Amino acid sequence: MNPAVEPVLKARGLVKRYGRVTALNNADFDLYPGEILAVIGDNGAGKSSLIKAISGATNVDEGKMWLDGKPFHFNSPLEAREAGIETVYQNLALSPALSIADNMFMGREIRRSGVMGSMFKMLDNKEMQRIAREKLNELGLMTIQNINQAVETLSGGQRQGVAVARAAAFGSRVVILDEPTAALGVKESRKVLELIQDVRSRGMPIVLISHNMPHVFEVADRIHVHRLGRRLCTINPKDYTMSDAVAFMTGAQEPPAEAVAA
Amino acid sequence: MSGAESAASPKQDFEKALDQSDTSVASFDTKEKSFLDRIQHFLHGNPTMVPVIVLLASVVVFGLLAGSRFFSPFNLSLIIQQVSIIGILAAAQSLIILTAGIDLSVAAIMVLMSVISGKLAVEMGVPAPLALLVAFVGGTAAGIMNGLLVTRIKLPPFIVTLGTWNIFFALNLWLSGAQSIRSQDIDSAAPLLKFFGNNIALGSARLTYGSILMVVVFVALWYMLNKTAWGRHVYAIGDDKEAAELAGIRTDRTLVSVYALAGFVCAIGAWASIGRVGSVSPQSFYEGNLQSITAVVIGGISLFGGRGSIMGALFGALIVGVFQSGLRLAGVDVLWQVFAIGWLIIIAVAIDQWIRKVSA
Numbered sequence: 377m378n379p380a381v382e383p384v385l386k387a388r389g390l391v392k393r394y395g396r397v398t399a400l401n402n403a404d405f406d407l408y409p410g411e412i413l414a415v416i417g418d419n420g421a422g423k424s425s426l427i428k429a430i431s432g433a434t435n436v437d438e439g440k441m442w443l444d445g446k447p448f449h450f451n452s453p454l455e456a457r458e459a460g461i462e463t464v465y466q467n468l469a470l471s472p473a474l475s476i477a478d479n480m481f482m483g484r485e486i487r488r489s490g491v492m493g494s495m496f497k498m499l500d501n502k503e504m505q506r507i508a509r510e511k512l513n514e515l516g517l518m519t520i521q522n523i524n525q526a527v528e529t530l531s532g533g534q535r536q537g538v539a540v541a542r543a544a545a546f547g548s549r550v551v552i553l554d555e556p557t558a559a560l561g562v563k564e565s566r567k568v569l570e571l572i573q574d575v576r577s578r579g580m581p582i583v584l585i586s587h588n589m590p591h592v593f594e595v596a597d598r599i600h601v602h603r604l605g606r607r608l609c610t611i612n613p614k615d616y617t618m619s620d621a622v623a624f625m626t627g628a629q630e631p632p633a634e635a636v637a638a
Numbered sequence: 639m640s641g642a643e644s645a646a647s648p649k650q651d652f653e654k655a656l657d658q659s660d661t662s663v664a665s666f667d668t669k670e671k672s673f674l675d676r677i678q679h680f681l682h683g684n685p686t687m688v689p690v691i692v693l694l695a696s697v698v699v700f701g702l703l704a705g706s707r708f709f710s711p712f713n714l715s716l717i718i719q720q721v722s723i724i725g726i727l728a729a730a731q732s733l734i735i736l737t738a739g740i741d742l743s744v745a746a747i748m749v750l751m752s753v754i755s756g757k758l759a760v761e762m763g764v765p766a767p768l769a770l771l772v773a774f775v776g777g778t779a780a781g782i783m784n785g786l787l788v789t790r791i792k793l794p795p796f797i798v799t800l801g802t803w804n805i806f807f808a809l810n811l812w813l814s815g816a817q818s819i820r821s822q823d824i825d826s827a828a829p830l831l832k833f834f835g836n837n838i839a840l841g842s843a844r845l846t847y848g849s850i851l852m853v854v855v856f857v858a859l860w861y862m863l864n865k866t867a868w869g870r871h872v873y874a875i876g877d878d879k880e881a882a883e884l885a886g887i888r889t890d891r892t893l894v895s896v897y898a899l900a901g902f903v904c905a906i907g908a909w910a911s912i913g914r915v916g917s918v919s920p921q922s923f924y925e926g927n928l929q930s931i932t933a934v935v936i937g938g939i940s941l942f943g944g945r946g947s948i949m950g951a952l953f954g955a956l957i958v959g960v961f962q963s964g965l966r967l968a969g970v971d972v973l974w975q976v977f978a979i980g981w982l983i984i985i986a987v988a989i990d991q992w993i994r995k996v997s998a
Binding site: 463470474487563566590594 | 871944945
């Protein structure tokens, strides 16, 4: 990656402790414009903590972060979202009893125009349902009859699809996906991978956290290897094999010096 | 990106077979549904129908047991009048229970606010509208106090409101000196306080303003919960607070607003209760906290939050009223009325659990 290009998202020296557990230990992070950056690491390496730090879901104890070169500090996921960072969390952050449309527009509902909207704050359900249906169709992931179905009536894969569609529809700067294919079948995984590439082709950078090496090596432009709460190295999937990557992230092999510097 | 195109370009070797994958819509043999299954499915899709059906059934049963005395317009309007205060409290309670909380202090807030407005207007000569305004602000502040303790100190709502119930009840006894304010004194000093005791005569039916107020409160809250973004957020928080937070809802702020609104509704109840009782009594509605929970539970609102319609609580309150009136008219001792309400709670929740088991 050209060092002259300013990262969209940059973090230096992030530290996060949960009681006596250190989840992030001086972690660095760089995401460049238009790239798919995969983040891999063992269970407990601190991948989710890293994601939560940059998406505003947790406050870090130490460290600095920059979005488009400007320092930022998010106190809530809402602030990150307002800055254009959309995240699909592992637990999906959906409300099971509410409908697909309600969930897609959670926290950014559309109100009716005119007095009913401004005075009585009435929601424009028709418009929200129309957009939700459109977004799901774009994704092509859905075999859903009814957009007003409660999310709890969907299969795991369909729920994942709703969460991914929500992030893809509203993200404007960065989309972060935490294990987006973990619950999906072969066909659905393929759709999500295509969606990821589709989102990148619109120029939006993506952070992809995954344990699935074939998926990572297929779509990622760079791979950030996380180990023991920090960035161990960044590798180009064209220069290394999957077993190299696994060896780095499990500590079986020392990473090459130039990858650590990057 | 279309489906056909995606199937044509698998990147991994094992995905080659996707090209020939079956594209027809799945269909299965379904076994004949029993009548009970159909009922279960219908109720699952229309959860508010349970209290409606129970209400209608109990009206029919008590109509048969107690005859025309039960069905008289006067008696039916009396039932609505009798449940109006507990109904308003149940509306406030529903808001809290929808967020997966519980509020043991609703009746205590209400009685405290009725005492404050009575004290100010009747004994201290404050203009009645101003006294009522103080009660509304006070009720809202009491709710905010509950809300802040729940969100900032992170205490369980049960503990917070168990504490504030006692605190508000003690303040109420202190302010009132455990003395009631007499009806005649209110009439001469501040008749506005008894406004909701007025009624409209429709034949032999007596529809009090308080009964109408209860319905208005429920309709307004139903609108807020179902037609505004705030309402969606309340349901989302009750469903899964952490998910709601990650989805970008300011959960703590919303929760405080819910408690504040519940406190405000309790203050509305305070005004209505003066009209209903006719005097300001610090000892009244001591069981109102639990009665409001009873109405909510019978109305099919889940104690685990996020599920149920606030209209259920209105029907729940009416069911309790119908049982009490019907059993009384049938000459059944009061203790058996209490006995029946107890079973009603257990059966209501059991039916609720049964409905939820349906696989949608």
